[in-house]
Amino acid sequence: MSDVIVIGGGVIGTSIAYHLARDGANVTLLDQAFDAATKPAATWASAGGLRSQGRHAEDQPITKLAAARWKTLSEELDADLEASFGGHLHIAEIESEVPVIEQRFASDTAAGLPIERVEGNRLRAIAPALTENAIVGAYTAGDGQAHPGRTARAFARAAARLGTKTIFGQAATVKMDGGKASGVVLADGTILSSDQLILATGAWSIDLLSKLGIALPLRWRGLQMLLSDMAEKMLAPTVTAVGRNLSLKQTPSGEFMIGGRWIAAPAPTGIGSNCVDAHVARQWSGAAAVLPALRSRKLAQAWSGVEAQSIDSLPFIGRTRIGGLYLAAGFSNHGFQISPQIGACVASDILTGQEPLLAPFAPHRHDGIDPAKVATFVAEPIAC
Structure with a gap:
């Protein structure tokens, strides 16, 4: 018998398993895929951005x-x-967009985030290849990128080294x-x-919960x-x-990775998705407008994965109405950067009592919401 079973081999589930094991729990980590981060899961489709702003x-x-x-996670996970x-x-290209930058700068500064308002020579020094139309930006120097699949696998391996039993492919x-x-039941x-x-099963959580x-x-x-090509x-x-x-x-190996909320089409059967050619074209041209050098590059790969989105774009994290059942899903396209700390917070919540940082994400915070509003949200047309 395990103290905790975690279902979900993406970056959220593996982070939770690792932190629970690190804190002394007897953990089993499960995923229906044979790999901890494969198509069509959200980790597979993550852009890998480490955005704090x-x-x-x-x-x-x-x-x-x-x-x-x-900053030290690679060393911590030995990967x-x-x-x-x-x-x-984050840039503005026309004067009417500048207030959005100002608002972000003010909000993040008030929250104690190390953000800088940049323009002119400072903006060009940060990203000289950008379009000349960029007039002002909000810049967080400590942000960056990492590889989502590598990160999920590293969390899973680190959890296994700490005694976690891992079962993939069932x-x-x-x-x-x-x-x-x-x-x-496997x-x-x-x-x-x-x-x-713990259900950390992304879009698959919807059916499991139902x-x-x-x-x-x-x-x-x-x-x-x-x-893109290199x-x-x-x-x-x-x-x-x-x-x-x-x-x-731009990845460390030189390719350009282009993401955003570009919607893929549902797969004919099951939970999955396929790229939409018209969206690919618009996605590429929009990126080339910001980085003109892309106009001479070639598309090397297009792929899609499935994400769970909540009605308020905040995840559902915490105990459900069913005893013994905990949820961590609905990260709405921005779970990767916070995944290490989500794992630590969930481990604390389960092993030592309520974790205050998770209070805003309680799974039943929308109890009593108008069913028509939910139905409209769920049925919103899949378009960009």
Whole structure:
């Protein structure tokens, strides 16, 4: 019997498993995939940005702690996470967009985040290859990027070194006894018991919760990513832009990775997604408008994965109405940067009592919400 079973081999689930094991728990980590971070899961489709700026107020205490963790996380996990810290730059290209930059700067400064307002020569020095239309930016020098798949695998391996039992390649269903979650039943019929069961299963959480009679304002969305061919190094920070659906970075090996909230189409069966050609074209052209050098590059790869989005874009983290069942899902496209500290907070919450930093993310914070509002959210057309 395990103290805790964690279902979910992405970056959130593996971080939770690692931190629980580090803090002395007897942990089992499960995932239906054979690898800890594979298609079509959210970790697979993550852009890998380590962005502390421009986050929700509820995220800010956690994101500051996570930013400090990332500086030494490779050493902690004894793994190459391909982490680099070229900063994050959010730009305005026209005068009407400047107030958005000013608002972000003011909010993050008030929260104690080390953010800088940049323009002119300072802006050009940070990202000289950007469009000349960029007139002002919000810059966090300590931000950067890392490899999501490598990070999830590193957390899983580190958890295993601490005694965590890992089972990949088998689906699991929740085992209920007397109205309480008491463990899981694996696809091969094996029953595993636990005191606490954690669902860190992203978009798959929706179906798992539904089978237990829990309906939360969550929806799945397919998101697509683009990767260029290799180029000489010319872009240190991750770049986003007011008025553009864009996340742009250059990887340590030279490719440009282009993300954003570009929606992929549902797969014909199951939970999955396929890239939309029209969105690929718009995604690429938008990035090239910000970084003109992309016009001479070629598209090397396009892929998509599935993310769970909540109605308020904040995750659901904490104990559910079912005894023994804990949830960590719905990170709404911005869970990667905070994943190390989410793992630490969940471990603290489970092993030592309520963790105050997780209070804003209580799973049942929307109890009593108008069902029509939820239905509209879930059924929102899949378009960009």
